[in-house]
Amino acid sequence: MISSSNYDPVGVAVPPDFLLWHPLCVDSSGGYTCTFDVTAKDFEEINEGTDALVVAFATSLGMDPSHIDGWQIERFLSPYYAYEVRPEQRPFGVAVPSTGDWGDRFGLVWRVSVRVADSFAPFRYGGLGPYPAIGHDETWSYRSSVGGSGEQEETIVVVADCWGVEDWSFLVELVSRDQVEMIDIATQIEHFVQARVRLGSVRPIIIEDRVVELLTAFAIRLFSTHRKITEEIEFWPQRVAGPPSS
Numbered sequence: 017m018i019s020s021s022n023y024d025p026v027g028v029a030v031p032p033d034f035l036l037w038h039p040l041c042v043d044s045s046g047g048y049t050c051t052f053d054v055t056a057k058d059f060e061e062i063n064e065g066t067d068a069l070v071v072a073f074a075t076s077l078g079m080d081p082s083h084i085d086g087w088q089i090e091r092f093l094s095p096y097y098a099y100e101v102r103p104e105q106r107p108f109g110v111a112v113p114s115t116g117d118w119g120d121r122f123g124l125v126w127r128v129s130v131r132v133a134d135s136f137a138p139f140r141y142g143g144l145g146p147y148p149a150i151g152h153d154e155t156w157s158y159r160s161s162v163g164g165s166g167e168q169e170e171t172i173v174v175v176a177d178c179w180g181v182e183d184w185s186f187l188v189e190l191v192s193r194d195q196v197e198m199i200d201i202a203t204q205i206e207h208f209v210q211a212r213v214r215l216g217s218v219r220p221i222i223i224e225d226r227v228v229e230l231l232t233a234f235a236i237r238l239f240s241t242h243r244k245i246t247e248e249i250e251f252w253p254q255r256v257a258g259p260p261s262s
Contacts, residue, residue, distance in 0.1 A: 033057055033060035034062075038052060038053055038143075039139070039145070039147070047131065063153055063156035064089070064153070066153055072151035079132060080134065084130055089126050090126065091171065093173070096125075171214070174241070179209075187213070190229060198210075
């Protein structure tokens with residue numbers, strides 16, 4: 017585990033710009049690849065990314081930045097991180113108000129993959145997090161990234177954690193197999209699986225019904241999606257409008 021696992025995002029003296037989640041390192045050709053999710057703390061966000069920003073992330077996770085030989089960043093929205101977007105909504109949905117804003121239900125996330133040329137990984141699974149990072153992406157300029165009418169297209173990923181599930185047939189009725197990524201994660205206690213369902217580049221405002229359907233299917237099987245924290249809050253709409261008829 018990474019030593020900063022007890023980091024308190026509320027009580028930290030110098031607020032971080034970014035929070036890092038679920039760092040995982042796996043062997044790859046000529047070294048290893050470390051992947052992790054990143055959420056923005058306040059006004060800093062990521063556009064294309066820079067070497068300096070990735071070095072800041074790697075350093076926060078205890079990696080040797082001098083051995084980095086490549087990286088890539090993908091932006092997406094996910095309800096899994098929806099309650100980490102705003103400080104008043106931490107931790108995981110505590111005191112989340114009722115809202116009719118679709119943007120509050122889709123957390124803005126970046127998936128970072130860092131390739132390192134080294135003979136061993138500093139860790140295999142670093143824990144949930146969050147781990148603080150101070151940095152700035154010089155390719156980014158301020159804008160309201162998640163907002164407006166919801167008619168813009170965004171990559172939507174539904175993330176769910178589970179233990180001991182072997183039957184995944186329920187997903188076949190909801191999405192195609194090529195939309196699902198299963199990540200097997202070994203912790204110091206036991207193995208668990210993280211499922212990531214990619215719904216593609218779509219308009220968030222018209223796909224909420226599909227997202228709720230997936231979240232409900234996962235919740236029935238005791239997956240953690242962070243949605244069940246707000247079961248008694250009117251966070252997701254009871255009726256979701258479909259796409260306009262032609």
